[in-house]
Amino acid sequence: MRKKSVGLIVLMLMAIVLSACSNYQFKPTTSYEIQDFTVTDHRGEEVSLESLKGKPWLAMFIFTNCTTICSPMTYNMTEIQKELIDRDVEDYNIVAFSVDPANDTPEVLTEYLSRYTVPDESKWHLLTGYDQKFIEQFSVKSFKSLVRAIEGDDQVMHANTFFLVDEQGVAVKNYTGYSQTDDGVPFDTIAVDMESLIEERLGK
DSSP states (O other): HHHHHHHHHHHHHHHHHHHHTTTOOOOSSOOOOOOOOEETTTSSSEEEEHHHHTSEEEEEETTTTOOOSSHHHHHHHHHHHHHHHHHHSSOOOOEEESSTTTOHHHHHHHOOOOOOOOOOGGGGEEEEOSOHHHHHHHHHHHHHHEEOOOSSSSEEEOOOOEEETTTTSEEEEEEEOOOOSSSSHHHHHHHHHHHHHHHHHHHO
């Protein structure tokens, strides 16, 4: 009798969890309108705010000569994409703005991305083709995020943040993209938010 009671409790808890998941509704926490841009990605193809509209996207700021957070951030983004694939989420893009555009040519960015096991490279756009002044102003105006070249150094200061941008080009949420603790980057939350945003767009 006790085993049956325990089993029933477990089933009830599972039902509650599944119900909570199915009723989850995405709630934006920011509303940053992304400024218009037309730049070049790591394939040498033109990418603009307009071309990205229609699908939500995850954004981050990185550079290839980075000696600190960029590599783990890029790896973490590949882990998020694995989560998205596991959930059969398809209508999205991943956008990385180089904060060192003078050095990060499309060829350099392509080589950088090749160091990682990327589940679906077709959804990635590593961006360059602008000057340092542009990215420093663009990051603040569009994402409220500081980018600053360090004088006399080859390193560039930037945030360790992932941004979720909706299909209209508005940054609606942000997350930690790098952490020294195992539970610091919310992989599941980011994947669920992306999935929920797409489902709401499609009216599911």
